[in-house]
Amino acid sequence: MKQPDLLDVIILGGSYAGLSAAMALGRSLRNVLVIDSGKPCNEQTPHSQNFLTQDGKTPKEISTLAKSQVQEYETVQFYNGKAISAQKTDLGFEITADDGQKFNSKKLIVATGIIDEVPDIKGFKESWGVSLIHCPYCHGYEYRGRKTAIIANGDKAFHISSLVKNLTEEVTIITRGKAQFTDEQLEKLKNNQIEIIETEISELKNENGYVKSLVFEDGKEIDFEAVYGAFPFRQHSEIPKNLGCEFTEMGHIKTDLFQKTNVAGLFVCGDNSAMMRSVSNAVMTGNVAGAMVNMELVTECF
Known part of the structure; x- marks a missing residue:
């Protein structure tokens, strides 16, 4: 035509x-x-x-x-x-x-x-959309029951954690700097056994985009199977x-x-x-x- x-x-x-x-x-x-x-x-x-x-x-x-x-x-x-x-x-x-x-x-x-302006941290871009994910509704069911990290801070981290906690018991928030939560939010996170790590990340170890662990700038390494990122x-x-x-x-x-x-x-x-x-x-x-x-x-x- x-x-x-x-x-x-x-x-x-x-x-x-x-x-x-x-x-x-x-x-x-x-x-x-x-x-x-x-x-x-x-x-x-x-x-x-x-x-x-x-x-x-x-x-x-x-x-x-x-x-x-x-x-x-x-x-x-x-x-x-x-x-x-x-x-x-x-x-x-x-x-x-x-x-x-x-x-x-x-x-x-x-x-x-x-x-998405994904941080320039080793392993992030390769994993984005695979196991470094943005939405519990789009991806959460597939990672139910898995050890999960949330890379976010403040209200956004609190919101995502409330959704993810419904899907898995093992949830850790990584703020990559000083945590920015209200006293009420901190109390709720504590009551739900959600740990907060303020240390910066130096690497996301993965195999073909599937996360294996997060390495922190202080040298500590923690195994995770899923990571949510709010970027x-x-x-x-x-x-x-x-x-x-x-x-x-x-x-x-x-x-x-x-x-x-x-x-x-x-x-x-x-x-x-x-x-x-x-x-x-x-x-x-x-x-x-x-x-x-x-x-x-x-x-x-x-």
Whole structure:
């Protein structure tokens, strides 16, 4: 199918959220271009859980099937590349890809996700998403009953520990510096037999990403089978910021209940705009974004 000079919608990001939005729009006969570089953040995660009909599949299996289904809709096309800039136009948006090619659309959906800023500690990057994990709902069942560490501090560490304690009795919080808990939190952690270690980590020993132990700067080494990490993140794409999107204090893109940003015609979905970080939530927010973009297009021309 020949690509029109002015598309209805461009979607940046072709993982779960972007594909879900594309399906909703394809089913409404919208001319859509999905721009994706094929490098998802969960590339080395061995399997995905807590998503009905796909529980235990690899992320690649899920996204491959999803893309094959979206490709059945003739008005949806794909472009292998990365969007490096965007600007507002009188008609909507102009997107420039990394090879210099430009595309124009009436509406824009950004589903580019986030990048985790994993500490530069030996063994961390190799284990991230495998046994160094971020979410008890996504991974906790598989590590139930295992000796578990939580690398976090303050309210975030307290919150994760309350969830993980339901899954295993052996929980240790590692703050990598002075612990920052209230007296009430410390009392609850003590009552639940959760140890706190303030020493910095020097290495995460692992085999193919599966943690064996944590080594501390004082030379102490402790065996663990799972490690939760609460690390900072940044947006994968600067395009929403450059277009004037507002952000939350945590760094997510602000949206209304329908995934619409403060920038007219710009919608976002998936991890870039949600605290709940899961495949199911990405699919849901993508579906909402696609439907709401279609509704906006309908309203403008009906």
